[in-house]
Each structure stands twice: as structure tokens, then as C-alpha cells.
Amino acid sequence: MRFKAELLNAEEMRRALHRIAHEIVEAGKGVEGLALVGIHTRGIPLAERLARYIREFEGKEVPVGLLDITLYRDDLSEIGLRPQVRQTRIPFEITDKAVVLVDDVLYTGRTARAALDALMDLGRPRRIYLAVLIDRGHRELPIRADFVGKNVPTARSEVVKVKLQEVDGEDRVELWEREAL
Numbered sequence: 001m002r003f004k005a006e007l008l009n010a011e012e013m014r015r016a017l018h019r020i021a022h023e024i025v026e027a028g029k030g031v032e033g034l035a036l037v038g039i040h041t042r043g044i045p046l047a048e049r050l051a052r053y054i055r056e057f058e059g060k061e062v063p064v065g066l067l068d069i070t071l072y073r074d075d076l077s078e079i080g081l082r083p084q085v086r087q088t089r090i091p092f093e094i095t096d097k098a099v100v101l102v103d104d105v106l107y108t109g110r111t112a113r114a115a116l117d118a119l120m121d122l123g124r125p126r127r128i129y130l131a132v133l134i135d136r137g138h139r140e141l142p143i144r145a146d147f148v149g150k151n152v153p154t155a156r157s158e159v160v161k162v163k164l165q166e167v168d169g170e171d172r173v174e175l176w177e178r179e180a181l
Contacts, residue, residue: 001159001176007134007152010171016149017046020131021053023147027129028098031058035094037065039103039115040086045166046133047102065090067101072114094123100147104162106132109143134173136160 008016028034031054038047044066051062068086101115112130119128131147136154152175154160159176163169 001178004158004175004177006172007160007175008150008173013133013149013171013173016133017049018053020147020149021050022057024050024100024129024131025054025058027146031060031062033097033126034100035063035065035092035097036100036102037067037090037094037115037119039101039111040066040068040070042104042162042164042167043067043102045164046104046131047100048166050100050102050131063092065092065094067115067118069111069114069118072117074110074114088118088122090122094119094125096124096126098127098129099125100129100131102131104133104164105160106130106135106143106145106148107138107160109139109141112143112145113141133162134160 025031036047036051038044047064051064054062066087066089068088070085099119101112103111106112116128119125129146132145133149135145135148135151138156152160157178159178161174161176163172165171
């Protein structure tokens with residue numbers, strides 16, 4: 001793959017997440033009954049950051065859970081005989097809550113669909129929102145994000161790489177091009 005561009009640097013990412021945190025609180029008219037659920041892998045630290053930013057400006061805790069969608073994927077038969085199943089940990093009741101699913105990149109919509117299925121197996125939220133750092137287009141399902149850090153029109157041959165301090169040791173979003181065969 002060939003590096004093409006930096007889409008967000010650390011400061012731009014921080015600002016985008018702060019804005020999303022404010023938008024979430026505004027949409028919910030406060031934080032009462034609100035919960036954040038990060039989708040493995042990079043959705044989890046993003047959800048934790050959003051919760052921290054909300055706590056900083058609202059002075060209230062918002063619970064955060066982590067969701068593994070591996071067994072809900074529609075391509076499970078294609079990813080190998082032993083898919084890596086990670087932990088789902090939602091230490092709060094989701095029924096009647098406004099739940100914000102958090103992920104790094106929205107692309108085809110299939111990850112979000114799998115996350116909705118997994119979440120619905122755990123309870124019946126009052127409302128489900130989707131927050132993503134990057135929306136790159138190319139939807140294959142009728143899914144859209146409620147909160148978006150940045151919309152980035154991409155080609156299918158391009159790859160968006162989100163790097164987070166908690167996982168990768170740095171904060172930035174990059175655009176890469178797949179090499180032609």
C-alpha cells in the first residue's frame with residue numbers, strides 16, 4: 001500500500017471528538033439515560049474518550065461498554081475456521097437507554113448492522129445512535145451515522161487507517177492506496 005494523505009492529526013481528532021461529545025449531549029438533551037458502547041477494536045478507546053469529554057463539561061459519568069460483533073458478521077464463513085472472538089462487556093442495563101454505538105470508520109455499514117444485532121440481543125434500548133470518527137461512504141446497507149467527526153469521500157481502492165494512542169501509540173487518521181496488482 002502507498003501512503004496518500006493525513007486526514008486528521010492529533011489535534012484535529014481531539015476537536016472532532018469534542019464536537020461529537022457535545023452533539024451527543026445535545027441530541028439526548030443531557031446525559032440522563034445515556035450510555036456509550038464501543039465496537040472492537042478502535043471504537044472502544046473512542047467511546048472512552050467521548051465519555052471523558054462528556055464528564056469534563058457535564059460533570060456526570062456516562063457508562064461505557066465494549067461490544068464484540070465477530071459472531072454477528074455476515075462474512076463469518078469467509079474469515080476463517082477460528083475467528084478471534086473478543087470480549088463483550090456491557091456492565092449496565094441497556095433497556096430503555098439511549099445507546100451510542102461508537103466506531104472508528106463507517107464504510108459499507110455491515111459492521112454497524114452486526115453491532116445493532118448484537119446490541120438487540122442484550123436488551124431493548126429506547127434509542128440507538130451511531131457515532132463514527134470517519135465516514136468514508138460506499139454504503140451497502142441503509143445505515144448512516146448520527147454523529148460524524150469527518151466525512152471523507154474515498155475510492156474503493158483506498159484504505160482509511162485510524163491510529164489511536166491507546167492501540168497504536170499515536171493519534172492520526174491516514175489515507176492509503178492499495179497497489180494495483
